Amino acid sequence: MNENTVFDVKDLNLYYGEKQALKNIEIPIYKNQITALIGPSGCGKSTFLRTLNRMNDLIDECHLDGQINYYDQNIYHQNMDVISLRTHVGMVFQKPNPFPMSIFDNIAYGPRCQGIKDKQVLKEIVEESLKQAALYEEVKDRLKESALSLSGGQQQRLCIARTIAMKPDVILMDEPTSALDPVATLKIEDLVVELKKNYTIIIVTHNMQQAARIADKTAFFLMGELIEYGDNSTLFSTPQFKKTEDYITGRFG
Amino acid sequence: MTLRNKLIESLEILKKDVAMMADLALSNIREGLYAFKNNDQNLAREVMAKDVEVDRYEEEIAKKALQIIWREQPLASDLRLVTGILKLITDIERIGDHASDIAEMTLHLDDQRNKRLLPITSKMAEIVEQMVLSSIQGLVNVDQVIANQVIETDDLVDDLFNQLILKMTLELKEDKVDPNEAIYVLMVAKYFERIGDHAVNIAEWIIFMVSGKHKNTPLF
Amino acid sequence: MLMLNKRKTYDITMQTLTYLSSLVSIVVLLAIVFFVFQKGYKLLSWDLMTHNYQSVTYIADLKDDQSSGVFISPKTFDEDTFYSIKWGIALKDDENLIGGTSVFVTYIHPDSPLNALNNKGVGVEDIYVKEDYQIIRIAFDGSSSALAIHGAKHMIEVLDTQNSFRELEFSTTGGGIRGSIITTLYLIVLTLVFALPIGVGAAIYLTEYAKNNRFTRFLRQMIETLTGIPSIIYGLMGLAVFVHLTIRLTDATGANIISGALTLTVILLPVIIRTTEESLKVVPDDYRFASLALGASQTQTTFKVVLPNATAGILTATLLAIGRIIGESAALVFAIGTAVKDDIRLTEKSTSLAVHIWSMMTDEPANIELSSTIALIILAIVLVLNISIKLLSKRMLRKQGVKR
Numbered sequence: 114m115n116e117n118t119v120f121d122v123k124d125l126n127l128y129y130g131e132k133q134a135l136k137n138i139e140i141p142i143y144k145n146q147i148t149a150l151i152g153p154s155g156c157g158k159s160t161f162l163r164t165l166n167r168m169n170d171l172i173d174e175c176h177l178d179g180q181i182n183y184y185d186q187n188i189y190h191q192n193m194d195v196i197s198l199r200t201h202v203g204m205v206f207q208k209p210n211p212f213p214m215s216i217f218d219n220i221a222y223g224p225r226c227q228g229i230k231d232k233q234v235l236k237e238i239v240e241e242s243l244k245q246a247a248l249y250e251e252v253k254d255r256l257k258e259s260a261l262s263l264s265g266g267q268q269q270r271l272c273i274a275r276t277i278a279m280k281p282d283v284i285l286m287d288e289p290t291s292a293l294d295p296v297a298t299l300k301i302e303d304l305v306v307e308l309k310k311n312y313t314i315i316i317v318t319h320n321m322q323q324a325a326r327i328a329d330k331t332a333f334f335l336m337g338e339l340i341e342y343g344d345n346s347t348l349f350s351t352p353q354f355k356k357t358e359d360y361i362t363g364r365f366g
Numbered sequence: 367m368t369l370r371n372k373l374i375e376s377l378e379i380l381k382k383d384v385a386m387m388a389d390l391a392l393s394n395i396r397e398g399l400y401a402f403k404n405n406d407q408n409l410a411r412e413v414m415a416k417d418v419e420v421d422r423y424e425e426e427i428a429k430k431a432l433q434i435i436w437r438e439q440p441l442a443s444d445l446r447l448v449t450g451i452l453k454l455i456t457d458i459e460r461i462g463d464h465a466s467d468i469a470e471m472t473l474h475l476d477d478q479r480n481k482r483l484l485p486i487t488s489k490m491a492e493i494v495e496q497m498v499l500s501s502i503q504g505l506v507n508v509d510q511v512i513a514n515q516v517i518e519t520d521d522l523v524d525d526l527f528n529q530l531i532l533k534m535t536l537e538l539k540e541d542k543v544d545p546n547e548a549i550y551v552l553m554v555a556k557y558f559e560r561i562g563d564h565a566v567n568i569a570e571w572i573i574f575m576v577s578g579k580h581k582n583t584p585l586f
Numbered sequence: 587m588l589m590l591n592k593r594k595t596y597d598i599t600m601q602t603l604t605y606l607s608s609l610v611s612i613v614v615l616l617a618i619v620f621f622v623f624q625k626g627y628k629l630l631s632w633d634l635m636t637h638n639y640q641s642v643t644y645i646a647d648l649k650d651d652q653s654s655g656v657f658i659s660p661k662t663f664d665e666d667t668f669y670s671i672k673w674g675i676a677l678k679d680d681e682n683l684i685g686g687t688s689v690f691v692t693y694i695h696p697d698s699p700l701n702a703l704n705n706k707g708v709g710v711e712d713i714y715v716k717e718d719y720q721i722i723r724i725a726f727d728g729s730s731s732a733l734a735i736h737g738a739k740h741m742i743e744v745l746d747t748q749n750s751f752r753e754l755e756f757s758t759t760g761g762g763i764r765g766s767i768i769t770t771l772y773l774i775v776l777t778l779v780f781a782l783p784i785g786v787g788a789a790i791y792l793t794e795y796a797k798n799n800r801f802t803r804f805l806r807q808m809i810e811t812l813t814g815i816p817s818i819i820y821g822l823m824g825l826a827v828f829v830h831l832t833i834r835l836t837d838a839t840g841a842n843i844i845s846g847a848l849t850l851t852v853i854l855l856p857v858i859i860r861t862t863e864e865s866l867k868v869v870p871d872d873y874r875f876a877s878l879a880l881g882a883s884q885t886q887t888t889f890k891v892v893l894p895n896a897t898a899g900i901l902t903a904t905l906l907a908i909g910r911i912i913g914e915s916a917a918l919v920f921a922i923g924t925a926v927k928d929d930i931r932l933t934e935k936s937t938s939l940a941v942h943i944w945s946m947m948t949d950e951p952a953n954i955e956l957s958s959t960i961a962l963i964i965l966a967i968v969l970v971l972n973i974s975i976k977l978l979s980k981r982m983l984r985k986q987g988v989k990r
Contacts, residue, residue: 168879173797200881210872212891223880226890272876279880322439349441350586351578361441363370 117144119313125179136337149328150317156334158317166202203276207288209268211260219260223279246274266297286316373438387423388502394465402472413469420462450575457564464557486530490558497565510576513569523562626958637762638928645706646754652699668742674698677738688720689734718759725753765928769936776847785858793866812856821917824849838933846922865899898979905975915940
């Protein structure tokens with residue numbers, strides 16, 4: 114494992130109660146790349162994504178075995194501070210979910226929870242995050258207005274800014290554009306490509322063209338198994354496995 | 367449950383069209399040679415006229431291929447198939463042109479034909495026609511093995527052509543043959559050699575459709 | 587066409603029925619309010635709300651250095667009021683707070699000797715006659731007493747002929763419900779202080795922290811059941827448990843306000859827990875996920891995101907609670923007592939407004955007018971609370987940007 118490997122997943126098996134949702138997943142995720150996770154509904158890609166920041170802990174019947182290493186630390190080790198993990202590995206959700214607070218407070222929420230109170234520092238963090246999320250120009254005059262007054266696409270960019278405010282290492286995105294219109298979707302795609310310069314991004318998408326457009330590497334999941342994982346240039350042109358080929362060419366959903 | 371029936375259908379139609387285009391070119395080759403051998407000037411002119419249809423096929427197939435690209439955003443094997451076809455129809459069109467050229471040679475020679483001059487050319491024609499047939503089959507079945515066979519067969523064609531040149535040179539020196547006729551026979555043979563090369567090109571695009579590599583260079 | 591008509595008529599009939607139901611409900615509600623208003627508005631006054639219930643009757647005589655004189659009043663009086671220049675006192679016949687007629691003092695001249703009298707009975711030595719006091723009897727040496735039933739005019743006439751009196755019996759105004767109002771306020775504050783933290787805390791535990799297992803489900807089921815128990819049972823429990831508890835821990839000797847507040851707390855807890863739980867559940871999980879994904883702890887998530895969102899619901903729960911506190915009578919009868927008091931102590935018996943009504947109505951004869959007046963006051967309090975909580979929650983929601 115070199116220093117370019119952000120996550121190294123080894124032999125991951127995940128269960129919801131008796132039902133096995135992920136089987137023998139082994140996959141490395143590389144720094145400053147966009148890794149796309151594709152596959153039909155229910156194949157486990159979102160479940161897998163959630164293991165990376167331990168959001169699966171919130172689901173009672175969920176348990177797993179195997180190892181997920183974030184750099185050289187097993188994140189499922191007893192002593193792992195989950196809250197600290199989540200400040201390094203942020204998440205953006207499918208449906209934009211800004212808090213019913215002002216735009217400023219939304220972005221300042223994370224830092225405030227970590228104890229940052231200085232008004233000047235918070236102001237800078239908010240400004241910086243909004244700029245990185247390509248939202249600053251649109252909202253700079255109304256930071257005190259409610260976040261719910263923004264459009265869907267803007268709200269999602271706000272959520273991205275909110276995550277960035279924590280200065281994470283990795284950003285997990287769970288179908289971030291599936292609730293948005295095509296123009297908003299493209300704006301976010303451009304943003305994600307920009308962001309990979311500073312962050313490592315893992316994005317779950319059910320839109321194959323999106324994965325083809327923006328990702329460096331893509332992983333294809335099917336029924337809880339990782340079927341194929343490779344560079345976009347080969348996976349979308351000459352996939353190794355027939356199942357991958359069939360999914361990509363849409364021969365089955 | 368199979369999805370994308372429209373795409374699947376469009377791809378099948380595309381392949382059929384290419385087969386029919388190649389078929390037409392092939393029949394033009396046969397008729398062109400027949401016209402040359404038997405000094406059938408009318409047949410020669412017919413063949414030359416039919417080449418227009420081959421050109422039209424190229425345009426129609428190009429249009430359909432482009433439509434598949436913007437409509438269906440094909441990936442993986444679908445993508446390789448459509449782009450491969452876009453490239454190889456150029457070669458089929460050139461084959462058609464050469465068939466027309468062969469027919470045209472008929473118009474340059476008069477009645478006499480020296481029957482001794484044609485066995486090698488006829489042999490070349492036979493092999494080349496088989497190459498074109500095989501490449502069509504390779505396309506329809508997307509079969510890499512057949513494609514490789516076609517590529518190998520081209521060596522034979524080149525050999526035969528070299529043989530013909532040697533023979534012609536000899537006979538011209540010994541003044542056993544009419545130079546005018548000799549030139550046209552050589553030209554016909556050259557056209558067949560070119561047709562062979564184009565059949566090889568088609569075979570190489572078929573290999574691309576299967577492997578993503580063209581002449582061993584990965585294009586992705 | 588025939589089929590269409592049938593359906594249309596059916597439709598119209600159903601619609602009309604719903605209109606009628608609404609109409610009936612509104613009419614009934616208005617009728618109740620109208621009845622109460624009509625019976626009660628006459629007695630409604632600021633005095634009623636600020637005066638003691640118990641009127642104290644004093645028997646006084648003149649201090650040694652005081653005597654009658656000439657006291658010209660600066661005021662003019664109407665024809666029902668009779669003024670004695672000799673004593674500087676104006677009297678009038680009027681309705682007392684509980685509906686009977688008495689002789690009222692409407693004016694006392696500042697120099698009148700009646701301002702400083704000697705208390706012939708026990709208690710404080712120096713007493714005085716004030717406006718709104720009622721004169722019951724004036725006894726004279728050598729003449730017959732002037733009694734209140736003879737009317738104000740007679741009393742003034744007799745007074746004007748006398749230079750001194752032996753005894754002056756008068757009572758301070760009573761019948762006021764000040765005590766009950768204060769008790770009610772104490773009850774509201776105390777109960778909320780006990781019930782809200784415990785109730786909201788329990789609801790937070792159940793919604794945010796507890797695992798969804800059989801024990802939690804059982805707990806919820808129990809709370810659900812508790813909401814349906816008649817409050818008088820809680821009253822018995824209050825009597826048995828809280829009264830004894832407070833007697834033990836404080837200097838209380840019987841039912842008291844604290845035990846009343848504790849009983850009300852127990853009555854209200856299930857309701858508060860349920861309503862708070864509902865408003866917590868309504869907060870979308872999306873917010874919780876977003877907060878946790880940002881590296882906030884469960885506590886931070888609960889108190890910085892979930893609770894503020896649920897505040898509107900919690901306010902409603904509080905409003906319901908207050909309404910219940912004001913209206914609860916059966917349980918309080920045991921836990922707080924039925925003695926209408928003026929001097930309110932937390933460790934002593936008292937009455938809330940509702941219990942006061944109960945007390946009035948169980949008297950002989952039942953005092954419907956006063957009860958209706960108190961009812962009006964209660965209605966007014968509830969209305970004001972309602973409106974202010976609605977305004978408050980609107981303000982809060984607007985800050986959050988939720989468009990309503």
